[in-house]
Amino acid sequence: MAATDAQTSLRHAFGNVLAFFILILIGVLAFSIRLFSVIKYESVIHEFDPYFNYRVTQFLTKNGIYDFWNWFDDRTWYPLGRVIGGTVYPGLTLTAGTLWWILNSLNIPLSVETVCVFTAPIFSAFASWATYLLTKEVKGPGAGLTAAVLLAMVPSYISRSVAGSYDNEAVAIFALIFTFYLYIKTLNTGSLFYATLNSIAYFYMVCSWGGYTFIINLIPMHALLCIVTGRYSSRLYIAYAPLIVLGTLLAALVPVVGFNAVMTSEHFASFLVFILIHVVALVYYIKGILSPKMFKVAVALVVSGGLAVCFAMIAVLVAMVASSPTMGWSGRSLSLLDPTYASKYIPIIASVSEHQPPTWPSYFMDINVLAFLVPAGIIVSFFCAKIVCLIFSCYSVEFLTKSRWSLLLQACFSPLSDASSFVILYIVTSVYFSGVMVRLMLVLAPAACILSGIALSQAFDVFTRSIKLQLPSLSIDSPVDAGDGSSESVVPDDTVKTDKTEDTQKERTSKKSRSRKSSSESVEKPSSKSQIKKRLSVLPLETSIIAIVLLVLLGAFYVVHSVWAAAEAYSAPSIVLTSHSHDGLHVFDDFREAYAWLSHNTEVDDKVASWWDYGYQTTAMANRTVIVDNNTWNNTHIATVGTAMSSPEKAAWEIFHSLDVKYVLVVFGGLVGYPSDDINKFLWMVRIGGGVFPHIKEPDYLRDGQYRIDNMATPTMLNCLMYKLSYYRFVETDGKAFDRVRRTEIGKKHFKLTHFEEVFTTHHWMVRIYKLKPPKNRIRGKTKKSKSKANPKTVSKRKELKRNPF
């Protein structure tokens, strides 16, 4: 007995240490697979939003936390400015700032940039550990490890967390999974400690990402599901109620959320369920006190009275919600609920490519084989693996005995555990959301990993067990039952092999411990199974081997795909581009060239106008004031810039001049074939501009509904500022003005700029910077023109007004 205990504890310890090392390796894998961008390119912040986060982090580390909360940024949204402290999700910045601060107080001199670059890989290692914990709560450690490995390299998550991709999602996914883990943990244990931790994790999630609304809707949905299916328990109450109370209080502490935590409809479901769960708790309590008869009477009483009150309350609520134009939902949430909403009403949201619905290939690209494993995972979570195995084995065994039937039925109707129902709810909702926006594929990825991890580990479990049970029976060609433990002839050999110290009296125990040791993490005891049961859960040997080989191939394919995605598809920093030509690697570093030029050769207070995509980069890299940036909080302001870009030169000059703009920056890819340039984004500028200023009409820029810039283009198009700034003197490069992105010759080749002058163009012409000419020359030209116009009264007025300065 004692020996067995010692053996078991040793085995447990061994398993724990093994699992620990596997987890460390998973962390290393998650971290290092994201370093392709640093190795292939450089340690640099990627894309657009990360530059803003980087700039905020720099400010935080330089000026401290209090200045950060009070930071009014006058470098952006000129002349409005932006209150950064109150409009930014501070989780990421505070995390990186804290990391930097800890490192620096240990005198490890890492720059803020380095810390920011590596925050995302570090947190993806954390995220895979959190996945392990969550899946372990749902289905055991084996599935946990598998899920963690899958998450460590799921392409969808890699795309958002490569080194340098310093964006909210980098830490938010970790926070999301960890919150879910703590929720499940609380649900399984009913411990208030975990419930408190859960609300703190939720607070961190609220700090990090707007996607926290997903949590605050999913958890109530799950609680509701539990209540409806009659699985209310005190554990559910402890898991749910503290989270809502504490979580909402904590969420309201985050300035960007503030009273939204109780005011907007996104949080509404949680309060409704909060009320409901109390009602249910009360009902259960009363049910406990009263006799069944009394209870029925009480129900009848309460229901009639309660319903009336409820209807009244719901009516009031509905009236309140309906009184606001968007029903109390933010634009982004509405576009989730109604996928067509954004394209109808908010072109700014629709103009972002990551807000478009995904295509089918993008599912395969982003979650790869997980897409096929998820259904299996759902089935496995619904029923236990044994049943799946039983169903499979029905094909191999000719008949179903009565006992088998009863087993099957019994298992099928065994209730779903709270944890697995949560995971299934999670996958179902996230599949829907990912179908609305490509960006939310990220939320789907952890769920897909968890379910695939469960499916894979259960499949491996079944197949390896089948093989293990059948192998000895192959070696001894006897009709005696299979299984390593019970065939007497094998036992002595085994004991000698494994436990030499064991005396013969303890033969059985040693036998058992050996068989245990050899079995997988989720301990199954073949030795104690009856013959039939074994036969039931055993698949034919050949089938098992082939299936395992196929599974390994599937896994290998996933790994190969993920590594490829990490190395090739998702590692480009987009701020520096490379191309492989016959004479080697060619680097296009035009963006930084332009930003460096701006930062060194213009006045500190100069304002730079560009389309909003480049706003964050300009403020972060060039340190110049911009008119609009990627925050897109003020549609009118963006529309103003859009209007200026789509207006003719003179009108544009006036708009820009009124905004005190000195330089205009355009991105032009026509010379080298860089497709995401301003000309390709131009229709959005027209649309957004036209949305606010009706004199900009989209059809004016389209010839027969087609967007073109060749000689069939409309005159409005050929005269707008964007066209002129992009193609100024372009014809002199090759004589034909052939645009390599649009693959046509441009419509209007020779023209001069009257109100703008070229001050800088980068090496590959990708960024062109123009300066507004000073107004003195302008007014003379304008007065002349206005003279020629018919309205003498206004002319005379204008004359007086304009001539005054001279």
Place this chain on the structure above:
Amino acid sequence: MKMKLNLFSFLFTFTILSSHVLSISDLILTKVDRRIDLSTQIVRTTTTLKVENAGSDIVSEILLSFPENHAIHLAYLSATLNEGRGKAKPSSGVSLPYDEVVSPKDFPNSLKVYSVTLPKGLGKGDSLTLDVLAVFTHILQPFPEKITQADIQLLLFQESAHYLTPYPVKVQSLTVKLPDARIESYSKLENTKLQGSELKYGPYQNIPPFAYLPMVIHFENNQPFAVAKELVREIEISHWGNVQITEHYNLVHGGAESKGEFSRLDYQARPYVRGASAFRRLVAKLPPRAHSVYYRDEIGNISTSNLWGDSKKTQLEIEPRYPIFGGWKIAFTIGYGLPLQDFLFGIDGKRFLNISFGSPINELVIDTLIVKVVLPEGSKDISPSVPFPVKQRHETKFSHLDIAGRPVVVLEKNNAVPEHNEHFQVYYKFNRLSMLREPLMLIFGFFFLFVASIVYMHADLSISKTSASYLAKIQWEEVQATIHQVHTIISRCLTTHDKLEASLRDLSRTGDIQACKATRKSVDSSLKELTKELKSPVTFLQSSPQATQILPKVEEVIAKERDLQERLMAKHSTVVDCYEKKLGGREIENRVASHQQKITALRQEIDDLMDLIDEI
């Protein structure tokens, strides 16, 4: 070299204390040859003076004078004795100490005077030859001051055609070397000759002291006018074998300012016409065996650079992010590592770093050069020695797990030119054992971390030993242990059952009834023992309040096991009976069938229940 340095530092301190009283001695310059090199932005004036003492006193000082507007741009001055007749290189001789002196009253105003101390006094009638090298920056004035992209850069240079000196000059001549380009205009004085790109003035004879004959040259120069507004060189010594040098440049194009448009098209089509005055690349000569070279700025790596290396030097060619036109600025950082043994030496218990002072970039004017030497933590008795006057101060830098911080020697020099690329030394004492401090710190840090986690894992940290939850937890653990015990006992029962079944099979094969009976006996006894063993855990479970949920299952298992046991026994007896009666196989099967079915079902149920219990 060493002597010279000591001499210099001595004189440097001495100069500050002393105030000279000057008197014009009776010196005569018998011959003066001046060469002015205008081919780059740095103006180098090499003057060969043949000095003769016409008076009776022994003269130990020679005065050199510069007009004030030039003197403020004087970056470097050195005077060497030219001992051998003919053309000796200026660097071959020992350069003489000099210092700035207050100009005497009888000197004209706006004149700066330096006095060169001779190693030994010049006796009556003796003569010597002195080579003076003066290097000026920022004295070439762009004219016009602002040019467009297409214009060439024209410069104006003003000097005196006569050598400005407090002594009478017998014979003198001036040669101005111009770049191979257009010369817009030059002052045509007497004896002026233009030969190729060399402009010659003189020879002039018997010129009195303080003669000043202004002359102006207006010429084209498209050489790079790279001026570093500030250069911070950080030299960090690691005794693990590396000298890390980081240089932060803040460059500006110091030539004629660019105005109007910059057209990339023009620049790309004809870079040497449209953009002649711009510079697009800089060349840095790094010491040999430089490694880990990087070139970046605050927004990331700059990919336009090239590196060649051989055993003599490493050449780094860097291209700024954009071509630098007049007045444009750029900032970047170069860093590289050097092997420690090439630069660090030991001398009687002290160590000293011997490394060059200035920037490795060719023909670069540095307005403010700050050299920071970061010594390893724990260095003592630090004393720098620099061959020319610099401002000094000390700082402390914290990096890589420092506790006390690393001592930093900061040397500041204004207006530095390539001539300042001399080696300088920093002497310090350092104990080799201090090197081990940081690794040991890490080792102990991790050690204590592990110890702490071991302690944490083994210590019971619950605050209250009497609280309900704690007791419940302990009870629950006990219950779990007991259930585990029950589980093992029952599984042992099941294996015993298996044994019984096996004996039956043996019976069918061999027909050995006795052996079968013997097995039966042993099984009976072991089952009895197991039943006894089962009692104590079950009673515990019954008494424990925590086990109420699980208890029915456990009891069910036990009951079922009993049932199964009985069935098996019955089956066994039947089979043995049949064998004793020598009945046929079919008959036996018929008799056993009812038992068999029950046994299978029971076994199944027990297995399921066991799984359930095990999961708790």
